[in-house]
Amino acid sequence: MLGGHDPAYLRVVWIIASAFGVAALVVLVVVYRRARRRDELEEAERILAEDDRSGM
Amino acid sequence: MEANRLSQLMTLTTGGQLAHATRARETMIATYAIVAGLALSSLWGLAAGSSSAALAVANACKVPMVILLSALTAIPAGVVALRLTGSQLPASELVAAFATSIFGGTLVLATLAPLVAIYYHTSSKAGVPLALGSVFVALATATLLFGRAVKRRVLERGGRAGSLAAVVVLVALFVAALMQYVALAAPIIGNAGTRFDGGFDTVFGR
Numbered sequence: 001m002l003g004g005h006d007p008a009y010l011r012v013v014w015i016i017a018s019a020f021g022v023a024a025l026v027v028l029v030v031v032y033r034r035a036r037r038r039d040e041l042e043e044a045e046r047i048l049a050e051d052d053r054s055g056m
Numbered sequence: 057m058e059a060n061r062l063s064q065l066m067t068l069t070t071g072g073q074l075a076h077a078t079r080a081r082e083t084m085i086a087t088y089a090i091v092a093g094l095a096l097s098s099l100w101g102l103a104a105g106s107s108s109a110a111l112a113v114a115n116a117c118k119v120p121m122v123i124l125l126s127a128l129t130a131i132p133a134g135v136v137a138l139r140l141t142g143s144q145l146p147a148s149e150l151v152a153a154f155a156t157s158i159f160g161g162t163l164v165l166a167t168l169a170p171l172v173a174i175y176y177h178t179s180s181k182a183g184v185p186l187a188l189g190s191v192f193v194a195l196a197t198a199t200l201l202f203g204r205a206v207k208r209r210v211l212e213r214g215g216r217a218g219s220l221a222a223v224v225v226l227v228a229l230f231v232a233a234l235m236q237y238v239a240l241a242a243p244i245i246g247n248a249g250t251r252f253d254g255g256f257d258t259v260f261g262r
Binding site for chain 1: 080
């Protein structure tokens with residue numbers, strides 16, 4: 001009986017809050033994939049730049 | 057590749073620095089930290105709910121969700137506090153430090169999970185207090201890790217230690233939100249319930 005609300009109401013609040021959580025998880029996955037792609041690109045550029053410097 | 061990422065995450069969590077740290081890599085490690093932390097907290101949820109199969113399965117989803125929602129509730133206030141203190145620390149670094157500290161805290165929860173589970177089934181006196189105690193130990197660990205990570209980043213930039221106010225705000229809001237989400241998701245620890253199942257009203261009520 002949180003805040004005087006009945007269990008059915010609290011269940012709905014929990015479901016809505018969980019929906020936000022699931023949406024946040026989806027956003028996290030998208031952010032992770034984008035960051036990984038960018039990191040791989042930057043790592044390749046760094047290796048190429050090091051290779052160029054050592055070749056000189 | 058995953059082992060390498062985990063190793064980088066452990067380096068950051070223990071106060072070290074990444075080799076060739078870029079913003080993309082830090083973002084990647086921070087998101088990885090959150091997801092790994094949620095998986096670790098799920099293990100603790102299984103242990104804390106092991107008195108019944110249904111509670112254990114429910115806890116495996118509820119505990120990570122409670123942590124994620126508490127973090128989502130607290131982060132905006134932490135970022136606002138960071139800006140108001142005039143810190144030079146970017147918000148992304150505050151959030152990254154928060155993510156690694158959540159990983160550190162949930163790592164403590166997961167390592168204590170077997171102990172929680174065995175006491176649950178073998179002691180009528182120590183089971184629930186031990187489960188609650190493991191949560192407080194994890195919270196204290198995460199707070200210390202967060203404070204240390206932010207302090208290091210602030211000092212690296214020659215900023216003011218006053219920015220640590222953002223840490224206090226973030227941790228306070230995280231705990232306040234956690235208390236209510238735990239109440240909303242109750243029961244988590246045992247079928248009999250705890251004082252925390254009633255949220256703020258029962259914790260601070262007479």
